[in-house]
Amino acid sequence: MGKVVYYLTPSSFCFGVERAVNGLSAIVASHQPNGQAGPGDKVFCVHALVHNPKVTKDFEDRGVAFVESIYDIPDDDAVVVFSAHGINRVVLEQARARFKAVYNLECPFVSKIYQEVDASLQKGISTFFYVGKKYHQEKKNVVDYIQAKGGTVYVFQNKDQIPRIDPAVPLAALSQTTMDYAHVCDILKEIKKRYPLAQLLLLSDVCKATYERQVIVSDNLDKFEAFVVIGGKESNNSKELSDIGIKYGKKTFYGENLDDILTYPKEELFACDTVAVTGGASTPAEDIKAVFDFYRENGYEPKMLSL
Ligand code: SF4
Incomplete structure:
Protein backbone atom coordinates (compact mmCIF):
# COMPACT_ATOMS: atom_id res chain seq x y z
CA MET A 1 0.00 0.00 0.00
CA GLY A 2 1.22 3.51 -0.83
CA LYS A 3 1.00 6.54 1.40
CA VAL A 4 -2.47 7.45 2.66
CA VAL A 5 -3.87 10.41 4.59
CA TYR A 6 -7.26 9.93 6.26
CA TYR A 7 -9.64 12.78 7.07
CA LEU A 8 -11.69 11.75 10.10
CA THR A 9 -15.33 12.77 10.54
CA PRO A 10 -16.98 13.79 12.71
CA SER A 11 -14.37 16.40 13.49
CA SER A 12 -14.40 20.19 13.71
CA PHE A 13 -17.33 22.26 15.01
CA CYS A 14 -19.94 20.46 17.09
CA PHE A 15 -23.53 21.49 17.63
CA GLY A 16 -22.70 23.53 20.75
CA VAL A 17 -19.89 25.45 19.06
CA GLU A 18 -21.96 26.16 15.93
CA ARG A 19 -24.74 27.38 18.17
CA ALA A 20 -22.40 29.68 20.14
CA VAL A 21 -20.67 31.07 17.03
CA ASN A 22 -23.98 31.71 15.26
CA GLY A 23 -25.43 33.16 18.45
CA LEU A 24 -22.62 35.65 18.97
CA SER A 25 -22.70 36.59 15.27
CA ALA A 26 -26.39 37.42 15.63
CA ILE A 27 -25.76 39.41 18.83
CA VAL A 28 -22.99 41.39 17.13
CA ALA A 29 -25.23 42.04 14.13
CA SER A 30 -28.06 43.35 16.31
CA HIS A 31 -25.99 45.39 18.79
CA GLN A 32 -23.14 46.50 16.52
CA PRO A 33 -24.84 46.63 13.12
CA ASN A 34 -21.89 48.36 11.45
CA GLY A 35 -19.44 45.84 12.83
CA GLN A 36 -18.15 48.54 15.17
CA ALA A 37 -18.90 49.10 18.84
CA GLY A 38 -20.62 52.40 19.41
CA PRO A 39 -21.63 54.14 22.65
CA GLY A 40 -23.71 51.84 24.84
CA ASP A 41 -23.54 48.81 22.56
CA LYS A 42 -20.16 47.34 23.36
CA VAL A 43 -20.33 43.53 23.42
CA PHE A 44 -18.26 41.71 26.06
CA CYS A 45 -17.82 37.95 25.98
CA VAL A 46 -16.87 36.37 29.30
CA HIS A 47 -14.04 33.92 28.50
CA ALA A 48 -13.23 32.72 24.97
CA LEU A 49 -16.53 31.89 23.26
CA VAL A 50 -15.01 28.52 22.29
CA HIS A 51 -11.42 27.43 22.77
CA ASN A 52 -10.04 28.42 19.40
CA PRO A 53 -7.91 31.57 18.95
CA LYS A 54 -8.99 32.03 15.33
CA VAL A 55 -12.63 32.25 16.40
CA THR A 56 -11.69 34.69 19.16
CA LYS A 57 -9.71 36.86 16.74
CA ASP A 58 -12.57 36.88 14.24
CA PHE A 59 -14.96 38.24 16.88
CA GLU A 60 -12.38 40.72 18.19
CA ASP A 61 -12.14 42.05 14.64
CA ARG A 62 -15.91 42.54 14.77
CA GLY A 63 -15.65 44.64 17.94
CA VAL A 64 -16.23 42.02 20.66
CA ALA A 65 -14.08 42.37 23.79
CA PHE A 66 -13.11 39.22 25.70
CA VAL A 67 -12.83 39.34 29.49
CA GLU A 68 -12.45 36.67 32.18
CA SER A 69 -15.01 37.99 34.64
CA ILE A 70 -18.05 40.26 34.71
CA TYR A 71 -16.04 42.38 37.18
CA ASP A 72 -13.67 43.23 34.31
CA ILE A 73 -16.52 44.96 32.46
CA PRO A 74 -16.40 48.69 33.20
CA ASP A 75 -19.73 49.79 31.79
CA ASP A 76 -23.21 48.75 33.05
CA ASP A 77 -24.54 49.65 29.61
CA ALA A 78 -22.60 46.73 28.15
CA VAL A 79 -24.01 43.75 26.30
CA VAL A 80 -22.67 40.65 28.06
CA VAL A 81 -22.33 37.18 26.56
CA PHE A 82 -21.40 33.97 28.38
CA SER A 83 -19.40 31.40 26.47
CA ALA A 84 -20.23 27.84 25.39
CA HIS A 85 -18.42 26.54 28.49
CA GLY A 86 -21.23 27.55 30.82
CA ILE A 87 -21.64 29.94 33.69
CA ASN A 88 -22.18 29.79 37.44
CA ARG A 89 -25.89 30.62 37.91
CA VAL A 90 -25.10 33.05 40.70
CA VAL A 91 -22.88 35.09 38.35
CA LEU A 92 -25.53 34.84 35.62
CA GLU A 93 -28.10 36.41 37.95
CA GLN A 94 -25.65 39.14 39.01
CA ALA A 95 -25.02 39.93 35.35
CA ARG A 96 -28.75 40.04 34.56
CA ALA A 97 -29.28 42.48 37.41
CA ARG A 98 -26.47 44.77 36.29
CA PHE A 99 -26.06 44.91 32.53
CA LYS A 100 -28.12 46.27 29.67
CA ALA A 101 -28.44 42.89 27.95
CA VAL A 102 -27.18 39.42 28.87
CA TYR A 103 -27.00 36.35 26.63
CA ASN A 104 -26.00 32.88 27.75
CA LEU A 105 -24.51 30.88 24.86
CA GLU A 106 -23.72 27.90 27.09
CA CYS A 107 -23.97 24.56 25.31
CA PRO A 108 -27.14 22.64 26.30
CA LEU A 203 -24.10 10.49 35.49
CA SER A 204 -21.60 10.43 32.65
CA ASP A 205 -21.71 13.93 31.24
CA VAL A 206 -19.33 13.40 28.34
CA CYS A 207 -21.24 14.85 25.39
CA LYS A 208 -22.15 13.04 22.19
CA ALA A 209 -19.91 15.26 20.06
CA THR A 210 -16.86 14.50 22.20
CA TYR A 211 -17.71 10.79 22.27
CA GLU A 212 -18.15 10.53 18.49
CA ARG A 213 -14.88 12.35 17.77
CA GLN A 214 -13.13 9.83 20.03
CA VAL A 215 -14.89 6.77 18.56
CA ILE A 216 -13.85 7.54 14.98
CA VAL A 217 -10.25 7.57 16.22
CA SER A 218 -10.37 4.49 18.45
CA ASP A 219 -12.33 2.44 15.88
CA ASN A 220 -9.66 3.00 13.23
CA LEU A 221 -6.41 2.74 15.17
CA ASP A 222 -5.27 -0.14 12.96
CA LYS A 223 -5.41 2.04 9.84
CA PHE A 224 -2.85 4.73 10.67
CA GLU A 225 0.58 5.10 12.24
CA ALA A 226 0.75 8.89 12.58
CA PHE A 227 -1.96 11.14 13.96
CA VAL A 228 -2.40 14.89 13.55
CA VAL A 229 -4.82 16.73 15.85
CA ILE A 230 -5.70 20.35 15.16
CA GLY A 231 -7.08 22.29 18.11
CA GLY A 232 -6.65 25.30 20.34
CA LYS A 233 -4.17 25.01 23.19
CA GLU A 234 -7.03 25.25 25.70
CA SER A 235 -9.34 22.88 23.83
CA ASN A 236 -9.80 19.91 26.13
CA ASN A 237 -11.63 17.70 23.65
CA SER A 238 -8.81 18.24 21.10
CA LYS A 239 -6.22 17.32 23.72
CA GLU A 240 -8.17 14.19 24.65
CA LEU A 241 -8.03 13.13 20.98
CA SER A 242 -4.29 13.67 20.96
CA ASP A 243 -3.98 11.63 24.18
CA ILE A 244 -5.72 8.69 22.49
CA GLY A 245 -3.07 8.80 19.76
CA ILE A 246 -0.25 8.94 22.31
CA LYS A 247 -1.82 6.19 24.45
CA TYR A 248 -1.94 3.82 21.48
CA GLY A 249 1.61 4.54 20.34
CA LYS A 250 0.82 6.70 17.32
CA LYS A 251 3.31 9.33 16.26
CA THR A 252 1.12 12.24 17.33
CA PHE A 253 1.35 15.89 16.27
CA TYR A 254 -0.70 18.68 17.84
CA GLY A 255 -1.15 22.25 16.73
CA GLU A 256 -3.65 25.04 16.22
CA ASN A 257 -3.19 25.07 12.47
CA LEU A 258 -0.93 24.01 9.59
CA ASP A 259 1.71 26.60 10.56
CA ASP A 260 2.04 24.96 13.98
CA ILE A 261 2.29 21.51 12.41
CA LEU A 262 5.01 22.73 10.06
CA THR A 263 7.18 23.55 13.08
CA TYR A 264 7.72 19.77 13.44
CA PRO A 265 10.68 18.47 11.40
CA LYS A 266 9.57 17.33 7.92
CA GLU A 267 11.24 13.94 8.38
CA GLU A 268 8.97 13.33 11.40
CA LEU A 269 5.82 14.48 9.61
CA PHE A 270 6.58 12.15 6.70
CA ALA A 271 8.02 9.28 8.75
CA CYS A 272 4.84 7.20 8.46
CA ASP A 273 2.98 5.97 5.37
CA THR A 274 -0.45 6.25 6.97
CA VAL A 275 -1.62 9.44 8.67
CA ALA A 276 -4.99 10.38 10.17
CA VAL A 277 -6.00 14.03 10.52
CA THR A 278 -8.70 15.32 12.83
CA GLY A 279 -9.61 18.32 14.98
CA GLY A 280 -11.59 19.02 18.11
CA ALA A 281 -15.11 20.36 18.42
CA SER A 282 -13.95 23.99 18.36
CA THR A 283 -11.56 23.69 15.42
CA PRO A 284 -12.60 25.38 12.16
CA ALA A 285 -12.87 22.75 9.40
CA GLU A 286 -10.59 24.72 7.08
CA ASP A 287 -7.71 24.34 9.55
CA ILE A 288 -8.07 20.54 9.53
CA LYS A 289 -8.46 20.50 5.75
CA ALA A 290 -5.27 22.57 5.32
CA VAL A 291 -3.29 19.80 7.02
CA PHE A 292 -5.09 17.10 5.05
CA ASP A 293 -4.29 18.98 1.80
CA PHE A 294 -0.67 19.39 2.89
CA TYR A 295 -0.26 15.61 3.07
CA ARG A 296 -2.20 15.13 -0.17
CA GLU A 297 0.09 17.60 -1.96
CA ASN A 298 3.06 15.66 -0.63
CA GLY A 299 2.09 12.37 -2.25
CA TYR A 300 -0.40 10.90 0.22
CA GLU A 301 -3.58 9.42 -1.23
CA PRO A 302 -6.57 11.23 0.37
CA LYS A 303 -9.28 9.08 1.98
CA MET A 304 -12.25 9.82 4.22
CA LEU A 305 -13.09 7.86 7.37
CA SER A 306 -16.53 8.45 8.87
CA LEU A 307 -18.64 6.95 11.62
S1 SF4 B 1 -17.97 19.70 22.85
FE1 SF4 B 1 -19.94 18.96 23.62
S2 SF4 B 1 -20.35 20.19 25.44
FE2 SF4 B 1 -18.75 21.25 24.28
S3 SF4 B 1 -19.86 22.68 22.99
FE3 SF4 B 1 -19.59 20.81 21.79
S4 SF4 B 1 -21.49 19.62 22.12
FE4 SF4 B 1 -21.35 21.19 23.72
Whole structure:
Protein backbone atom coordinates (compact mmCIF):
# COMPACT_ATOMS: atom_id res chain seq x y z
CA MET A 1 0.00 0.00 0.00
CA GLY A 2 1.22 3.51 -0.83
CA LYS A 3 1.00 6.54 1.40
CA VAL A 4 -2.47 7.45 2.66
CA VAL A 5 -3.87 10.41 4.59
CA TYR A 6 -7.26 9.93 6.26
CA TYR A 7 -9.64 12.78 7.07
CA LEU A 8 -11.69 11.75 10.10
CA THR A 9 -15.33 12.77 10.54
CA PRO A 10 -16.98 13.79 12.71
CA SER A 11 -14.37 16.40 13.49
CA SER A 12 -14.40 20.19 13.71
CA PHE A 13 -17.33 22.26 15.01
CA CYS A 14 -19.94 20.46 17.09
CA PHE A 15 -23.53 21.49 17.63
CA GLY A 16 -22.70 23.53 20.75
CA VAL A 17 -19.89 25.45 19.06
CA GLU A 18 -21.96 26.16 15.93
CA ARG A 19 -24.74 27.38 18.17
CA ALA A 20 -22.40 29.68 20.14
CA VAL A 21 -20.67 31.07 17.03
CA ASN A 22 -23.98 31.71 15.26
CA GLY A 23 -25.43 33.16 18.45
CA LEU A 24 -22.62 35.65 18.97
CA SER A 25 -22.70 36.59 15.27
CA ALA A 26 -26.39 37.42 15.63
CA ILE A 27 -25.76 39.41 18.83
CA VAL A 28 -22.99 41.39 17.13
CA ALA A 29 -25.23 42.04 14.13
CA SER A 30 -28.06 43.35 16.31
CA HIS A 31 -25.99 45.39 18.79
CA GLN A 32 -23.14 46.50 16.52
CA PRO A 33 -24.84 46.63 13.12
CA ASN A 34 -21.89 48.36 11.45
CA GLY A 35 -19.44 45.84 12.83
CA GLN A 36 -18.15 48.54 15.17
CA ALA A 37 -18.90 49.10 18.84
CA GLY A 38 -20.62 52.40 19.41
CA PRO A 39 -21.63 54.14 22.65
CA GLY A 40 -23.71 51.84 24.84
CA ASP A 41 -23.54 48.81 22.56
CA LYS A 42 -20.16 47.34 23.36
CA VAL A 43 -20.33 43.53 23.42
CA PHE A 44 -18.26 41.71 26.06
CA CYS A 45 -17.82 37.95 25.98
CA VAL A 46 -16.87 36.37 29.30
CA HIS A 47 -14.04 33.92 28.50
CA ALA A 48 -13.23 32.72 24.97
CA LEU A 49 -16.53 31.89 23.26
CA VAL A 50 -15.01 28.52 22.29
CA HIS A 51 -11.42 27.43 22.77
CA ASN A 52 -10.04 28.42 19.40
CA PRO A 53 -7.91 31.57 18.95
CA LYS A 54 -8.99 32.03 15.33
CA VAL A 55 -12.63 32.25 16.40
CA THR A 56 -11.69 34.69 19.16
CA LYS A 57 -9.71 36.86 16.74
CA ASP A 58 -12.57 36.88 14.24
CA PHE A 59 -14.96 38.24 16.88
CA GLU A 60 -12.38 40.72 18.19
CA ASP A 61 -12.14 42.05 14.64
CA ARG A 62 -15.91 42.54 14.77
CA GLY A 63 -15.65 44.64 17.94
CA VAL A 64 -16.23 42.02 20.66
CA ALA A 65 -14.08 42.37 23.79
CA PHE A 66 -13.11 39.22 25.70
CA VAL A 67 -12.83 39.34 29.49
CA GLU A 68 -12.45 36.67 32.18
CA SER A 69 -15.01 37.99 34.64
CA ILE A 70 -18.05 40.26 34.71
CA TYR A 71 -16.04 42.38 37.18
CA ASP A 72 -13.67 43.23 34.31
CA ILE A 73 -16.52 44.96 32.46
CA PRO A 74 -16.40 48.69 33.20
CA ASP A 75 -19.73 49.79 31.79
CA ASP A 76 -23.21 48.75 33.05
CA ASP A 77 -24.54 49.65 29.61
CA ALA A 78 -22.60 46.73 28.15
CA VAL A 79 -24.01 43.75 26.30
CA VAL A 80 -22.67 40.65 28.06
CA VAL A 81 -22.33 37.18 26.56
CA PHE A 82 -21.40 33.97 28.38
CA SER A 83 -19.40 31.40 26.47
CA ALA A 84 -20.23 27.84 25.39
CA HIS A 85 -18.42 26.54 28.49
CA GLY A 86 -21.23 27.55 30.82
CA ILE A 87 -21.64 29.94 33.69
CA ASN A 88 -22.18 29.79 37.44
CA ARG A 89 -25.89 30.62 37.91
CA VAL A 90 -25.10 33.05 40.70
CA VAL A 91 -22.88 35.09 38.35
CA LEU A 92 -25.53 34.84 35.62
CA GLU A 93 -28.10 36.41 37.95
CA GLN A 94 -25.65 39.14 39.01
CA ALA A 95 -25.02 39.93 35.35
CA ARG A 96 -28.75 40.04 34.56
CA ALA A 97 -29.28 42.48 37.41
CA ARG A 98 -26.47 44.77 36.29
CA PHE A 99 -26.06 44.91 32.53
CA LYS A 100 -28.12 46.27 29.67
CA ALA A 101 -28.44 42.89 27.95
CA VAL A 102 -27.18 39.42 28.87
CA TYR A 103 -27.00 36.35 26.63
CA ASN A 104 -26.00 32.88 27.75
CA LEU A 105 -24.51 30.88 24.86
CA GLU A 106 -23.72 27.90 27.09
CA CYS A 107 -23.97 24.56 25.31
CA PRO A 108 -27.14 22.64 26.30
CA PHE A 109 -24.94 19.64 27.24
CA VAL A 110 -23.29 21.88 29.84
CA SER A 111 -26.70 23.19 30.98
CA LYS A 112 -27.63 19.57 31.71
CA ILE A 113 -24.89 19.43 34.36
CA TYR A 114 -26.36 22.45 36.16
CA GLN A 115 -29.76 20.73 36.04
CA GLU A 116 -28.17 17.63 37.56
CA VAL A 117 -26.62 19.71 40.32
CA ASP A 118 -29.95 21.40 41.10
CA ALA A 119 -31.85 18.08 41.03
CA SER A 120 -29.27 16.50 43.34
CA LEU A 121 -29.40 19.40 45.79
CA GLN A 122 -33.18 19.16 45.87
CA LYS A 123 -32.86 15.48 46.81
CA GLY A 124 -30.57 16.43 49.68
CA ILE A 125 -27.35 15.41 47.94
CA SER A 126 -24.79 18.14 48.51
CA THR A 127 -21.54 16.23 48.02
CA PHE A 128 -20.25 15.86 44.49
CA PHE A 129 -17.41 14.08 42.75
CA TYR A 130 -16.41 15.90 39.58
CA VAL A 131 -14.22 14.15 37.01
CA GLY A 132 -12.53 16.91 35.05
CA LYS A 133 -9.55 19.16 34.50
CA LYS A 134 -8.61 21.47 37.34
CA TYR A 135 -8.06 24.58 35.22
CA HIS A 136 -10.84 24.19 32.66
CA GLN A 137 -13.49 26.91 32.41
CA GLU A 138 -16.42 24.47 32.42
CA LYS A 139 -15.16 22.87 35.64
CA LYS A 140 -14.45 26.21 37.28
CA ASN A 141 -18.00 27.47 36.82
CA VAL A 142 -19.71 24.24 37.91
CA VAL A 143 -17.51 24.03 41.01
CA ASP A 144 -18.13 27.71 41.86
CA TYR A 145 -21.87 27.12 41.54
CA ILE A 146 -21.91 24.02 43.76
CA GLN A 147 -19.91 25.87 46.40
CA ALA A 148 -22.14 28.94 46.15
CA LYS A 149 -25.11 26.64 46.88
CA GLY A 150 -23.37 25.32 49.98
CA GLY A 151 -22.28 22.01 48.46
CA THR A 152 -18.94 20.24 48.66
CA VAL A 153 -17.18 19.16 45.49
CA TYR A 154 -14.08 17.04 44.94
CA VAL A 155 -12.37 17.48 41.57
CA PHE A 156 -10.09 14.80 40.18
CA GLN A 157 -9.01 13.33 36.90
CA ASN A 158 -7.89 9.77 37.52
CA LYS A 159 -8.98 6.62 39.30
CA ASP A 160 -6.15 6.80 41.82
CA GLN A 161 -7.37 10.26 42.89
CA ILE A 162 -10.89 9.17 43.89
CA PRO A 163 -11.39 10.77 47.32
CA ARG A 164 -11.94 8.70 50.43
CA ILE A 165 -15.04 10.01 52.17
CA ASP A 166 -17.67 8.55 54.48
CA PRO A 167 -19.42 5.94 52.28
CA ALA A 168 -22.75 6.78 53.89
CA VAL A 169 -22.68 10.36 52.57
CA PRO A 170 -25.18 10.87 49.71
CA LEU A 171 -23.08 11.51 46.65
CA ALA A 172 -23.49 12.55 43.01
CA ALA A 173 -20.82 12.05 40.36
CA LEU A 174 -20.46 14.55 37.54
CA SER A 175 -17.99 14.86 34.71
CA GLN A 176 -16.70 17.48 32.32
CA THR A 177 -18.35 17.18 28.90
CA THR A 178 -15.10 16.91 26.97
CA MET A 179 -13.26 14.17 28.85
CA ASP A 180 -12.29 10.80 27.40
CA TYR A 181 -15.50 8.76 27.53
CA ALA A 182 -13.85 5.39 28.25
CA HIS A 183 -11.69 6.95 30.96
CA VAL A 184 -14.70 8.56 32.67
CA CYS A 185 -16.74 5.32 32.54
CA ASP A 186 -13.83 3.47 34.11
CA ILE A 187 -13.68 5.99 36.98
CA LEU A 188 -17.45 5.90 37.48
CA LYS A 189 -17.34 2.11 37.73
CA GLU A 190 -14.64 2.35 40.38
CA ILE A 191 -16.64 4.96 42.33
CA LYS A 192 -19.60 2.60 42.29
CA LYS A 193 -17.43 -0.21 43.61
CA ARG A 194 -15.97 1.88 46.43
CA TYR A 195 -19.22 3.50 47.53
CA PRO A 196 -21.78 0.68 47.23
CA LEU A 197 -23.89 1.91 50.14
CA ALA A 198 -23.86 5.56 49.25
CA GLN A 199 -26.78 7.10 47.43
CA LEU A 200 -24.75 7.39 44.28
CA LEU A 201 -25.96 8.94 41.06
CA LEU A 202 -23.70 7.95 38.23
CA LEU A 203 -24.10 10.49 35.49
CA SER A 204 -21.60 10.43 32.65
CA ASP A 205 -21.71 13.93 31.24
CA VAL A 206 -19.33 13.40 28.34
CA CYS A 207 -21.24 14.85 25.39
CA LYS A 208 -22.15 13.04 22.19
CA ALA A 209 -19.91 15.26 20.06
CA THR A 210 -16.86 14.50 22.20
CA TYR A 211 -17.71 10.79 22.27
CA GLU A 212 -18.15 10.53 18.49
CA ARG A 213 -14.88 12.35 17.77
CA GLN A 214 -13.13 9.83 20.03
CA VAL A 215 -14.89 6.77 18.56
CA ILE A 216 -13.85 7.54 14.98
CA VAL A 217 -10.25 7.57 16.22
CA SER A 218 -10.37 4.49 18.45
CA ASP A 219 -12.33 2.44 15.88
CA ASN A 220 -9.66 3.00 13.23
CA LEU A 221 -6.41 2.74 15.17
CA ASP A 222 -5.27 -0.14 12.96
CA LYS A 223 -5.41 2.04 9.84
CA PHE A 224 -2.85 4.73 10.67
CA GLU A 225 0.58 5.10 12.24
CA ALA A 226 0.75 8.89 12.58
CA PHE A 227 -1.96 11.14 13.96
CA VAL A 228 -2.40 14.89 13.55
CA VAL A 229 -4.82 16.73 15.85
CA ILE A 230 -5.70 20.35 15.16
CA GLY A 231 -7.08 22.29 18.11
CA GLY A 232 -6.65 25.30 20.34
CA LYS A 233 -4.17 25.01 23.19
CA GLU A 234 -7.03 25.25 25.70
CA SER A 235 -9.34 22.88 23.83
CA ASN A 236 -9.80 19.91 26.13
CA ASN A 237 -11.63 17.70 23.65
CA SER A 238 -8.81 18.24 21.10
CA LYS A 239 -6.22 17.32 23.72
CA GLU A 240 -8.17 14.19 24.65
CA LEU A 241 -8.03 13.13 20.98
CA SER A 242 -4.29 13.67 20.96
CA ASP A 243 -3.98 11.63 24.18
CA ILE A 244 -5.72 8.69 22.49
CA GLY A 245 -3.07 8.80 19.76
CA ILE A 246 -0.25 8.94 22.31
CA LYS A 247 -1.82 6.19 24.45
CA TYR A 248 -1.94 3.82 21.48
CA GLY A 249 1.61 4.54 20.34
CA LYS A 250 0.82 6.70 17.32
CA LYS A 251 3.31 9.33 16.26
CA THR A 252 1.12 12.24 17.33
CA PHE A 253 1.35 15.89 16.27
CA TYR A 254 -0.70 18.68 17.84
CA GLY A 255 -1.15 22.25 16.73
CA GLU A 256 -3.65 25.04 16.22
CA ASN A 257 -3.19 25.07 12.47
CA LEU A 258 -0.93 24.01 9.59
CA ASP A 259 1.71 26.60 10.56
CA ASP A 260 2.04 24.96 13.98
CA ILE A 261 2.29 21.51 12.41
CA LEU A 262 5.01 22.73 10.06
CA THR A 263 7.18 23.55 13.08
CA TYR A 264 7.72 19.77 13.44
CA PRO A 265 10.68 18.47 11.40
CA LYS A 266 9.57 17.33 7.92
CA GLU A 267 11.24 13.94 8.38
CA GLU A 268 8.97 13.33 11.40
CA LEU A 269 5.82 14.48 9.61
CA PHE A 270 6.58 12.15 6.70
CA ALA A 271 8.02 9.28 8.75
CA CYS A 272 4.84 7.20 8.46
CA ASP A 273 2.98 5.97 5.37
CA THR A 274 -0.45 6.25 6.97
CA VAL A 275 -1.62 9.44 8.67
CA ALA A 276 -4.99 10.38 10.17
CA VAL A 277 -6.00 14.03 10.52
CA THR A 278 -8.70 15.32 12.83
CA GLY A 279 -9.61 18.32 14.98
CA GLY A 280 -11.59 19.02 18.11
CA ALA A 281 -15.11 20.36 18.42
CA SER A 282 -13.95 23.99 18.36
CA THR A 283 -11.56 23.69 15.42
CA PRO A 284 -12.60 25.38 12.16
CA ALA A 285 -12.87 22.75 9.40
CA GLU A 286 -10.59 24.72 7.08
CA ASP A 287 -7.71 24.34 9.55
CA ILE A 288 -8.07 20.54 9.53
CA LYS A 289 -8.46 20.50 5.75
CA ALA A 290 -5.27 22.57 5.32
CA VAL A 291 -3.29 19.80 7.02
CA PHE A 292 -5.09 17.10 5.05
CA ASP A 293 -4.29 18.98 1.80
CA PHE A 294 -0.67 19.39 2.89
CA TYR A 295 -0.26 15.61 3.07
CA ARG A 296 -2.20 15.13 -0.17
CA GLU A 297 0.09 17.60 -1.96
CA ASN A 298 3.06 15.66 -0.63
CA GLY A 299 2.09 12.37 -2.25
CA TYR A 300 -0.40 10.90 0.22
CA GLU A 301 -3.58 9.42 -1.23
CA PRO A 302 -6.57 11.23 0.37
CA LYS A 303 -9.28 9.08 1.98
CA MET A 304 -12.25 9.82 4.22
CA LEU A 305 -13.09 7.86 7.37
CA SER A 306 -16.53 8.45 8.87
CA LEU A 307 -18.64 6.95 11.62
S1 SF4 B 1 -17.97 19.70 22.85
FE1 SF4 B 1 -19.94 18.96 23.62
S2 SF4 B 1 -20.35 20.19 25.44
FE2 SF4 B 1 -18.75 21.25 24.28
S3 SF4 B 1 -19.86 22.68 22.99
FE3 SF4 B 1 -19.59 20.81 21.79
S4 SF4 B 1 -21.49 19.62 22.12
FE4 SF4 B 1 -21.35 21.19 23.72
